[in-house]
Amino acid sequence: MIVNLGDQLFMQLQLRGTIWTQTITNLRTNWAVNFSIDLLGQSQNYLYFRIEQYGSTFVDDAVYLNSKWKFARPSNQGCTLAFRGIKDFVSTPQLSADGLSCSVVKIIQRAKENPRPGF
Structure with a gap:
């Protein structure tokens, strides 16, 4: 596309x-x-926010809004931020009351860095 x-x-x-x-x-x-x-x-145990470059360069930040994912079973670890780029931004992940989903309002991967997964 x-x-x-x-x-x-x-x-x-x-x-x-x-x-x-x-x-x-x-x-x-x-x-x-x-x-x-x-x-x-x-099984799928990790969610990565990653932009694949295919030889091109980034001209602007990648911004993810209102991301939400669901689990097969309640999870206490599903909303844990494992790592992010030094200058990237991740709003506080929110685990649902039933432990079956996680949501993040905003993630920004900075164009000036080598993009790294947010989760």
Whole structure:
């Protein structure tokens, strides 16, 4: 998908059976693309916020807004920030009362750094 600087993208990852499907929608154009992969029941234990460069350079910060993820079972560790870039910003992760989901209002990966995962 070709995007322009400043475009807002909505990303959703969904598990059906053993198949994970990632759908990205450009909110300006309403254009969507998806990618599916069968992980054959392999559990997923980490969530990374990472931009893949493919040989290009970053021209602006990557900003993630209102991110939320759900767990198969209640988790006390699912909202733990493992590491981030030195100049990156991550608002305080919030674990739901039932321990089944986590949300983060804002994550900023600074363009001047080598992007690193926020979680």
